[in-house]
Amino acid sequence: MKNIIIGTAGHIDHGKTALIRALTGIETDRLKEEKKRGITIDLGFAYLDLPDGERAGIIDVPGHEKFIKNMLAGVGGIDMVLLVIAADEGIMPQTEEHLNILSILQIKKGIIVLTKTDLVDEDWLDMIQEDIRSHMKETFLEDALIVPVSVVEGMGLEYLKQEIYKMAQAVELKDIRAAVxxxxxxxxxxxxxxxxxxxxxxxxxxxxxxxxxxxxxxxxxxxxxxxxxxxxxxxxxxxxxxxxxxxxxxxxxxxxxxxxxQQDSIQVTMLLDVKLNLLKSVPRALKNRARIRFHHGTSEVLGRVILLEEDSLKAGESTYAQLRLEEEVALKTGDHYVLRFYSPVDTIGGGIVLDANPYKHKRFRDDVLEALYVKEAGDFESVLEQSIKKYSKAMKPIEFIAIQLGKTRAELQYGLEHLLKEAIIVQLSDSIYVHIDFLDELRQTITTLLMQYHQKNPLRAGMGKEEFRSRVFKDEMNRLSAQLIQYFESEKVIEVNQNRVALAGFEISFTNEEKKCLILFEAQYFESAFMPPYIDEITKLCPKGINGQLLIQTLIERSVLIKIDANICLHQKRFEEALHKISAYIQENERMTLGECRDMLGTSRKYAVPILEYLDQQKITKKIDDHRILF
Incomplete structure (x- = not known):
């Protein structure tokens, strides 16, 4: 089934409404003011029965210059146009303006209907048709059929219906699977x-x-x-x-x-990037920041035009521009639009929406213009790549990007698979894809940050994981910090050991004096068993100029020492020994008191208390009244 919408266009009083009435039997002028004044003010609607049993919708538009905005509200969704020209007057101002608007909206099919032929003789009719042919050069109606008709005499109407039907057969099928x-x-x-x-x-x-x-x-x-x-x-x-x-x-x-x-299928915006083409007949130059009337679909919104590569634009010229509107509009990338001057209200031109959700741009930026060129001329895969690159830092889901491009996620799937295969993008989660350029920039940030950290902290195994996360993954990136860390680990950029992040391949380099201290510390902690030296005491054994606190921290990070509290560590093997003894004792006796722990480990209360409290914190033991049980 092929669904067709036919629109009329043409100057006031050239017989558009009468033609529709003669073709369909339907009166499209419904307003009292229209009937009183005998002119069409607003849109009128009818239908035409086609020979195959289908019905084509018809939209009748006003021809008066004061009602151009109503005309614009009607022609956005049409498939073909009947450009109506009265034989006794020929091409008139609104004929030209309507033709310009149809060209801007890229209407591709149409028939020129020459009305009121009963008012002229054959010679005049021939002359008018030649004049029309001349005016239609370099327009989409250059080779269009001209059908002379007379509503009064009924001449040419059946032939016109046949030609409408023929043209309807050539109209491309619309996408009925897209979001409504x-x-x-x-x-x-x-x-x-x-x-x-x-x-x-x-x-x-x-x-x-x-x-x-x-x-x-x-x-x-x-x-x-x-x-x-x-x-x-x-x-x-x-x-x-x-x-x-x-x-x-x-x-x-x-x-x-x-x-x-459909919900979540279209972009609401007050800012959009466009390709802007000025009409050859535009009466004056368009200056940067000029106030304009933006027409899209059935809407009219005021705004300003920001010319991104010119200070002003003359008739027939084109440029990339950003439109900053005063109200929200709902549209999709790829939609057509029309611009008119704010005052006096003349049609300027129009074009295609290249980005329905852009950032504010500075003018004369090569990177901005290059991106817009890709959106205008690039294949869809290039446009998809650019959109993913644009939203990588914000971690926008692919469903959001699909809305910006006026597509569904399913329609993006082939492009996503190819970009993944070419390693141009990386998938971080089911719905988050990021561009490799974004990851390369993040790689540089991480490398610089950790290099500086290692230079300042040569005896630390790496930056704390939470500090690393907060300094690198800002704003929306933080949601996927785990996936990003995993990616950079797999790429051999970083190494994560316990809660420390270091550059891949980083090793602490100790002096001979530092190595001696490390050996001494480890031996002291092992030999002292469950009565170890306090950290601030043992570090005094280091020679002058050696930072004993950092060496202790190194042993903790290497899991040689287990830090029990602020000033007490146990050798890792002694800790495992204590854990085994305490667990076995409680399993056998069902509970353990502080004194029993102290005596079993052969230590004093000042060590037994922090050992048991540490086990409580680790949820190995649990204190009830004056004793412990296993958690």
Missing amino acids: RIPVDRVFTVDGFGTVITGTQVEGTLTVGDVLNIYPHERLSKVKNIQMHGKNVEKSYAGQRVAINLSNVKTEDIHRGDVLA
Whole structure:
């Protein structure tokens, strides 16, 4: 099934509404003011029955220059256009402006309908067609069919229907598997039903009962009913005009310009990077920081344009720019947009959204411009790589990146697998991928930090793990610090021993005097068994200039000594001996008192107390009243 949306375009009073009425039998002017004044003010909607039994939706747009914003709200989702030109007047200002807007939005198919032919003779008709051909050069309608019609006489209408049907067959199928997206163009209330919106479903499949997000307000609403061309349906698809009855939403809570879409499928932003193309007919240069009107989908938002590589832009020129908007909009990377001057309101140009969630840029930055070039011209894999690189430091999940690119995670899978195979990215967790350049920068940070630490602390086995974690892995990186440490261990950048982190291959280098002290300390602690010297006493045995405290710390880090409290250590073998004796005694006797421990170890109370308290801290023993049991 191919779903088609046809739009009209053309100057005021050239017969767009009358043409639709003649083709469909439907009156699209619904407002009292439209009927009174005889002109279209807002969007009108109809449908055309095609020969294959399908129905094409039709959007009738106003032709008056004052209602261009309404025209823009209607043409964003169309597949083909009927450019209506009155035979008695020919090309007029709004004909040109509408054509420019359609070109900016990259509408690719259309038919030129020459109306009111009953008002002119054959010679005039031939001349008008030649003039139209001349005006259409270098536009998407350069080779378009021109169909003369007369609504009054009924001439040419059946032929036009046949040509519309032929063109409809050539329209590309839309992606009905994508996340559903419907820009809202009309909101009203139906008695007994509540709030109803209408819009062109530009992506995805919608089913009654689905819960959608109303962007940019982030309000959830359930779909109670779907109508298409006045008939209730259970499902609707991309390329169809739909009316949707929503639950739990008042009409004042949703407006034209809002977007109905699947939750977490679209970006809400006030800042976006774009490729900007100025029309050849733009009446004046566009200066940096000019205030503009941004049109996207059915929305119109004010903002400013920041030209990233120029101070001003002339007619027909292109550039990369950043748009800083005054309100949030909901869109996707790759969407088309139109810009108009704030005042006087003339159409400037438009282009494609390259990044829907950028950082603020400084102007004339080569790295920024190069990145935007990749986003514009690069293949999708290059764009994916660049996005992962952009968000590596922030540790953004791949689902977030998919939203920025207007894709689902499944659509990114092939690119992810290839980038992993080429070692361009690294997967840290199920949803976190980071760029190798980010890891290389982090590697340099780690190497510099630990080199400086080893220089200042040559007798330490390494930096404390928690200190290392807090100094290296800032902000969002801290969440995945364990995975990052594991990665740099596997890459032979660091070594982790117990709670110390050192550069891979780092070894403490001792002088001969320091080595003698180490041997002396170890021997003293072993021989003294369970009555060891205090740390501040034994370190006095070192020659002048030798830091005995650091040597003791080295033995602790090497697990030669076990630190029991602030000033007491046991030799590791003596500690194991004490642990074995205490455990065996309690297993045999079910409990042990302080005195029994003291006597069994052949020590004094001042050592027995810290030994037992250390075992309590390690959850080996547990104190109950005046005795210990095994934990």
